[in-house]
Amino acid sequence: MIDAKRERLERPLALTSGDPSGIGPEIALRAWLATHADAASPGFFIVADPAHLSDLARDLGWNIPVVETDPAGAPALFGRALPVVPSQQRVMGKPGRPDPGDAAATIASIERCVEYVRAGLAPALVTNPISKEVLHRAGFAHPGHTEFLAELALRLFGETRRPVMMLWSQDLAVVPATIHVPLKDVPGLLTSALLVETGRIVAHDLEHRFGLKSPRLAFAGLNPHAGEGGDMGREDIDIIKPALAELARDGIIVSGPHPADTLFHAEARKRYDAVIAMYHDQALIPIKTLAFDQAVNVTLGLPFIRTSPDHGTAFDIAGKGLADPTSLLAALRLAQRLAFAECPVIS
Known part of the structure; x- marks a missing residue:
């Protein structure tokens, strides 16, 4: 039987970039600061633009090393640097000023993270907030995350599923x-x-x-x-x-x-x-x-685990160092508990 603690350390969660002009990059950096030194906390890698994350950390005055890697290399890095799987596209928008030119990379980040879960390289998916308005301006055909994940369940897992959105807190x-x-x-x-x-x-x-x-x-x-x-x-x-x-x-x-x-x-x-x-x-x-800061968005009915912070992109405060990572941390912890059967989650 695989040791659960060892498996947690060897299989980090897959985190999407979300809209790079929102608070997703900022709360991802803060989440790494809050968890990297604690072996019991969920490790993760993010599919994003490494230069964008590095520049944002520098601009906010945070000493956070950002290192490019692939999912397999993320566990060895997590304790000393934020592991970033490169999105292969530089961010075009600025904090608080989204650019539809970033839509393709935002969508690709979701797809690649689900692919990593499908391949067994990550046990669960955690998604940062997207802007549906920005994505729709770029031609995104789905109402939101949930419906897109249903398409990926069919495309990548061969399963027709009806996803159900649950907002969960203790x-x-x-x-x-x-x-x-x-x-x-x-x-x-x-x-x-x-x-x-x-x-x-x-x-x-x-x-x-x-x-x-x-x-x-x-x-x-x-x-x-x-x-x-x-x-x-x-x-x-x-x-x-x-x-x-x-x-x-x-x-x-x-x-x-x-x-x-x-x-x-x-x-x-x-x-x-x-x-x-x-x-x-x-x-x-x-x-x-x-539970405004503690609630987690969980998608039920899918052939994979997906959680997300229960808030939006918050463009008005993006890049100012004000974003609260509490909901993202709750999403990461819940994804870890569900992925590694650390249940009952509800008592």
Whole structure:
């Protein structure tokens, strides 16, 4: 049996560059400062422009050696330098001033990191924040990271998967059933089949990746007060309740639909392990209120592990030395725990 500690040291996590004009490079540098001297912390390499990282560290006054390598050479370097697998393209943008010319390298960084995971050179993928607006201006066809990762799952692993976004922290885990869509479109997109598929994926990964036996899923209602028995909309009765009944027949522990305004206080959180919300803000407002710096974006349903900090590119503070690496560090630690079965992650 392979020693888990030795394997952690020999197989560092793959970290993407994110948008190089955002705070991704800065928090990657800070994450290395926080972890390189601790053998228990997750080691990683980043696919990025080494010169850009070196220049940024110098400009911020941080003594961080940046060394070019390949994934196999990263473990020997991590204790003394930030291992960087070169992206083969110089960064064109400036901190806070993104350039669509960097889009190709940003996308390639994601692809190459997934390829490294597929090849067994990294146990998991951690992604830095991207700017969808910048990528879309350059012709990127996907709504965001999650959908692109589903394409890579098919292209590189030969598996058709529906990815599910979960925001996780020690205090709360939430899953939005619909994500980046206008609020007016949500009722039309919600179906019992969608909720059943989402519930099955969440229950499976909570058990098999997070080490939680018999996970309890709470479903939020769509309408105020979960519809008030149909007086404020029938979606909770006609769509959500049939989905819960089918999931219960599968043996999954479910409850709801619950009024969302009373679902997230401390006492309520003791009664479930994850909430499946009906739309983006219903899920993200409570977790960002409770755990803004500690929350991690985890993509469930993929044939590989992917985590990400739960924040954006923060162009307004990029390059100023103000970016907080806490969420990236949480993403790295969670990826390590999931990759090396250091479970249960949820207790």
